[in-house]
Amino acid sequence: MKGPHNIWRLIRTGATFERTGAMTVALEAMEVSPRLRFAARMLGLPFRWLGLKGDPALPPVTRAITALGPAYIKFGQILSTRPDIVGAELADQLKYLQDQLPPFPQAEAHAAVRAELGQPVEVLFSSFSEPVAAASIAQVHRARLADSGEEVAVKVLRPGIERAFRRDIDAFYLAARWIEILAPFSRRLRPVDVIAHFEGVVTGELDLRLECASAAEFAANTEKDGGLVVPRPHWGLSGRTVLTIDWAEGIGLNDLAAIDAAGIDRVELSRRVLTLFLSHALRDGYFHGDMHQGNIKVMPDGRLVVYDFGIMGRLDEYTRRVYAEILMGFIRKDYRRVAEVHFEAGYVPADRDIDEFARALRSVGEPIFGMEANRISMARLLSYLFEVTERFGMETRTELILLQRTMVVVEGVSRSLDPHLNIWEVSRPVVEDYIRASVGPKAILRDLARTARVLARFGPKLPALTEAALVRLGNPDVAPRPAGGRARLVRGVIGAVAFLALGVAIGAAL
Structure with missing residues (x-):
């Protein structure tokens, strides 16, 4: 019975979208073809006769989602983090759904x-x-x-x-x-x-x-x-x-009058919100993924308090390095390096022209860097970047969705405290510190040491594996291999032993 029930729920959803006037808005946001829009409107015609539904004071899509209940409200909250899917205007409307x-x-x-x-x-x-x-x-x-x-x-x-x-x-x-x-x-x-x-x-x-x-x-x-x-x-x-x-207890970051009355420096507070988020994302690879103003407050002594840990983001070390290099490339206006990072990470198909991609990235960065400090926007950068990467065949990177969305939200919170905030000026020291620690000779040595520790766990098995390999080489009847295969096997065993020894030495030194 699950199939019919699901179909009925979708019919109910469609009917509610029609009765709230949200269907047209949703189809336009998804850039559905005129033919499919016409078909949807025809299918929804009977439901419009039932009359308007929901709170008419709300925008149509928000009105429909609130009328449909908790699961839809939560899904609307998630979509408010995805301007790449629903567009910036609709994503902004859906932010209303936080606590409704x-x-x-x-x-x-x-x-x-x-x-x-x-x-x-x-x-x-x-x-x-x-x-x-x-x-x-x-x-x-x-x-x-x-x-x-x-x-x-x-x-x-x-x-x-x-x-x-x-x-x-x-x-x-x-x-x-x-x-x-x-x-x-x-x-x-x-x-x-x-x-x-x-x-x-x-x-x-x-x-x-x-x-x-x-x-x-x-x-x-x-x-x-x-x-x-x-x-x-x-x-x-x-x-x-x-x-x-x-x-x-704390003062909501949207209560600027109370913050000023408490004698808290809003400029410093704005910078701290942004730098703390970047530090958590890059340094720890674990960050608060829902940093809207309702989840951050400031205590009378100026300390920030964060609430609600239901949505947290996690990035592996490789993704953090990629993200840091992309940010640093834009900060330094090194668009060729930003393009190279996209190709090295596999974000853009290898058959695309890297020089053309770098030129497209320059068209994203230069207009933004030419703006006054209070108009420079990470949200605008990400919006343009979505357009460019789509043209070059980049698929949606699910591991970066939450990071990108939270970055936009944090920028909005910080900018509300200090409208003149220069996001690049504040971000640069954090990104540079991370790159110095994570993308350089010391990082290479740490990576080798970690690899050696993994190999060391197989140390007790290595003598038996080496002996078995040598027996196969000396006795063709056990496991006949071509000469080239034997040579590769010998080199592999010697290389593994040498790398293990090198890793142990590095690990001891660190």
């Missing part, structure tokens, strides 16, 4: 805490407030621990949310496959992969133990970062559906 659901009853929150933690709220907490924030997946209560009196935030999943999301995600997959079939041009954007990315994000957010682990890891990585506070999770009062974490 009413809270569920207090009694249900108490029941969820008891079911997860095994004791009633009254035993665990001396106070437990009404919801102070409600989002698509969970809501937050302010509480005080019964034993120590510490103030904490208790996050509780919405009852039945996992089942509801699972049902709607199945329908999303069906819609994505149809889109790829009916609109072949959309395959570059990989609709099914977008849904898979959404599923991964939601799956992580539906298990609050993972968010608890994310908060703990992020706190460990950043404990030496001056001017940053990461609330401490309480493992004993957390589980799959409940998360308890330290309460931390």
Whole structure:
């Protein structure tokens, strides 16, 4: 019955989009052909007779998504991070969806805490407030621990949310496959992969133990970062559906009057928001992936507080080096090097002309660098870069999606604090420090040492492997090989032993 149910859910989705006026906007954002737009309008004609649906004060797509419920609201939040798919204007409208659901009853929150933690709220907490924030997946209560009196935030999943999301995600997959079939041009954007990315994000957010682990890891990585506070999770009062974490007060970064009244330097605060994010992304390869103004506050003493660790980004070391070199290339206006990095990383097909690609990149960078400092924009750079890389056959890089989106959001937060912020001037020292530490002779030696440590784990097996190889060489009846093959085998064994010895020496020196 799953197939018919999914089809019915898609029909309901289409009907809601028609009744809110969102269908035309969505089709235009996706650049659907006129023929398919006409077909969609004809199919939706009967539903328009049912009348308008949703809050008419909202833009059409936002109105449709809020009318469809939690899974769609969450998907809308994800799409607000993908201007490469829905366009900058629609992505900006979808940012409205951050916290737009009413809270569920207090009694249900108490029941969820008891079911997860095994004791009633009254035993665990001396106070437990009404919801102070409600989002698509969970809501937050302010509480005080019964034993120590510490103030904490208790996050509780919405009852039945996992089942509801699972049902709607199945329908999303069906819609994505149809889109790829009916609109072949959309395959570059990989609709099914977008849904898979959404599923991964939601799956992580539906298990609050993972968010608890994310908060703990992020706190460990950043404990030496001056001017940053990461609330401490309480493992004993957390589980799959409940998360308890330290309460931390602060001024919202959108409350500029309160920041000024507290005597906090907004220019310095703006720079710190940006440099901390870049440090986490490049230095740690682990960064907060949802750094909008609702998740960052500033304490009266000027320290930043970050909240909500449901969406975190992770980059492997190779991707971090690639990203740093691309950023550094733009900062230095070395467009040839930026082009080379794209080709070396396999981001652009090898059969494309690297000189033409470098020329196209220059057309992206030069207009931006010619602007005044307060108009230089990472968002604009990424928008132009999407256009250029699409022309040269670059597919969407899923590992960079969250990083690129968060960079744009962080820029917006920083620029709201200091409209004259020069993003390149602030970014340059962080990127240069990372490149000095990670792309150079010292980095090569570290890579060799790490490789040697991996080979060393096979050290106990190496004598037996060497003996077996030599036996095969000396006894053709055991494993006959051509002469060239024997020579390669000998060189391989000797090379492995020599490399292991070199790696051990380097490891000892480091």
